[in-house]
Amino acid sequence: MPEITYRDAVIRGIAQEMARDNDVVFLGEDVAKAGGVFKATVGLYEQFGPLRVRDTPISEQAILGAAMGAAMTGLKPIAEIMFSDFFAVCFDYIANEFPKSRYMSNGQTKCPLVVRTGNGAGSRFGAQHSQSVENWCMMIPGLKVVAPSSPVDVIGLLAAAVRDPDPVIFLEHKSLYATKGEVPDGEIVDRLGTAKIVRPGRDATILALALMVPRAVEAAERLKAEHGIDCEVIDVRSLVPLDTQTILASVAKTHRLFTVEENPRLCGWGAEIVSIVADEAFYDLDGPPVRITTPHIPLPAADILEDMVLPTAERIVETVRRSLQS
């Protein structure tokens, strides 16, 4: 199977949907002629032209507002917000407009749009261009929230997001753009709300998202090789809808739960899942669920400091080992 990068998967995913549906329009800052600051939209302008692929002014509120106005009439915009940190600049649309219009309008004005954004740390960009903000979005009723970790998931979940009738926040991880993965030829369409067991195991369940998935897999391999602990790693992929079935089934099998989160500790997505597991599968657990997160501090810029705060394979290995062997 051919390998492509996560970055090229974004391009292919958008192109697949734009070629299929004339109602899909793509807009954002530097996305057209420049091909995106992360080069994740190269060639789309040339392929689909200036009407459908649009460079915008640096005006995040106008970008999301215009996308929603168009979506209310039935277009299916894909809007890019360059860095997810900038959600704070246009949060009115994310929090007050997109997720409420269908509910408040008796279903008359739906909001079938996708907001793509560069999320996460690892590039030494500092506290205002590195955050993992999936938890900002997850807490708002009416939004769907997706964060793929592999090229094939980028295409499949992006297609599902574009075809979904609700607003979807699509979080691409900046540190994954250069990574590669196998992608079959032809159209790829996945389903929102489906987690993926990326490594089966018996002794503990490790939930991870985006950049934390390859780290959790690496940790699981080391735990097996070095400590004989066989972990099941689940790529959550979609926070809303959340695939609780896959998660609960895994906990019922392994009896231990770990979450690996890049978001800061307070109100991270792992806390929500731990709460669900405590409610629904408390007696399946052989020990307390453990959250491995970024500490509750702004992200620093220096290499050594940024590396220290993000969960690493090493930290996952140590945490799981200590918990299981105590």
Next chain:
Amino acid sequence: MPAATATASAATDAPGPVTPIVEFSKDQDLSAYKTMLTIRRFEEKAGQLYGMGLIGGFCHLYIGQEAVVVGMQMALKDGDQVITGYRDHGHMIACGMEAKGVMAELTGRTHGYSKGKGGSMHMFSKEKGFFGGHGIVGAQVPLGTGLAFANRYRGNDNVSVAYFGDGAANQGQVYESFNMAELWKLPVIYVIENNRYAMGTSSTRSSAETNLSRRGVSFKIPGEQVDGMDVRAVKAAGDKAVAWCRAGKGPYILEMLTYRYRGHSMSDPAKYRTREEVDKVRTTHDPIDMVRHRIVEKKFASEDELKKIDGSVRDYINDAAEFATHDPEPDVSELYTDIYR
């Protein structure tokens, strides 16, 4: 410094373009009269029901501003879109939405336009081209720009009208929208309803440049001030703006000089202005009285005929109130419809 100040204020005070008033035909005057009166009676009734505790939450009345939305609506055609903020009851009635559906939303009943899940500030009718009803000050301006984007994308000649107030004119997203709309030549008319008070703060105390029609100057968007109390002036300016937009020339700004008779919301006693100020506008420049006088003067209708219209409007509103106070409350199952969970 004095010289610079003088120049600046001279620029501010420079009169902008004024579209000449075109006299209304009999049908136009009668139609405008009836719709404006319907809005006023609706709002008076809503105020009463609010006072009786039958309407809760927010309720922002449009009384005094009726000519703006009625005149603009007369300049539009099928397929054009309207979007506004929270003072939206008048816009819905002008768009042709049923009074009983709007009133039933205010009372939180099953047959309200949003089944009671929207409330006063959040109603929609895609069928009538009304895209809300938005509660966050200024948020509708980028949305209205997006409606225009969709029209341009589809290559039709429809326009969108994005209404906002003198208060919203000081929100940042308005200017992001202005720039994008002119850059992309989007067919959107920005109607600034300047009712002189941003909630409780007068525009002179909240705006550095009080001539809001000039707010598009640095974006190259033409704008003009309009007597928003004269429905003919609104219609004439609306026609001009609509023609500009349909011709693909980009957005247009109309600042409607108008006045809100009631407080910002039902909980506002409006102590920031004098009783005399309100009375003066009511007695000398009321939008409905002006049309009524004209109709009588031009003999478009007799006093009796006008009374008949008044009676039919009153009946229509009373029926709406009757309906809205007897319609059942929404079933709790509605809590979980029209939302993913």
